[in-house]
Amino acid sequence: MLKKNKENNSLDITAIILTYNEEKHIKRCILSIKKFVKKIIIIDSFSTDKTLEIAKNFKVKIYKHKFINQAKQINWALRKIKFQTSWILRIDADEYFTKELRKKVTTHINTLNYKYDGISFNRVIKFLNKEIHYGGTSPHKTLRIWKNKKGRCEDVWMDEQIIVKGKVFHINQNLIDENLNDLKWWKLKHRNYAKREAISFLNNKKNKNKFKFIKKLKNVRKRKHLKEKIYYKLPIFLRPLLFFLYSL
16 A cells, blocks of 8 residues: 555655756646645756746755756656655646546555556647647557656667566646747757767667567557657658658
8 A cells, every 4th residue: 555645645656857947837747746746846957037936935856957858867766766655657847637636546556456557548739729630659659657666768869768677557637738938939949859860770770689579578669669660661751641641
């Protein structure tokens, strides 16, 4: 049976939030989980705005670490921090839990036995007050809660996912990713995504044995690896058209 915090009846979960200049989002994120999790840890990449000033208004533990990419930041936290809770949650600063998602996680997490090492749910992207339903990225399943010492973040530059050995329990409710920045920021973000995707592609070419572990994966990352393995073998001028049609 999952332990509960006697003070606020929260679940035995530690949340990890990665931050860098997230003053627009950090309060919303923390408020969506603060009564739901036992502890909140912030891994900050030396923010220059009011992110940490706002975060300090809540009961959070703050660490600072130089940022390389999201995967390395998460894995650094898993190596360096001694987590005391049964479960760990990864959530981005511009994301937040819905009331329905909190309720479903609370209902189901106590019923998971030793066979289940992770919990996935749907991630829905909103921008400029509208949900995005096309493009192959939203909504999609994402593993964000895992048992302490049972998971790690896949070491990639783009679309990093948590890998666990045991089964994954899926909850059909939504985690909302809603960034409040403007369209100029949105375009810059996706240009940076393209650069990170290119780095991942070049790293994959160097590591020819990367896909040998596909059969062992039992979480939502397996399908992504299969798509990447096939996609990158197609003619370069054919890929954009096929991916566009696939994403409709």
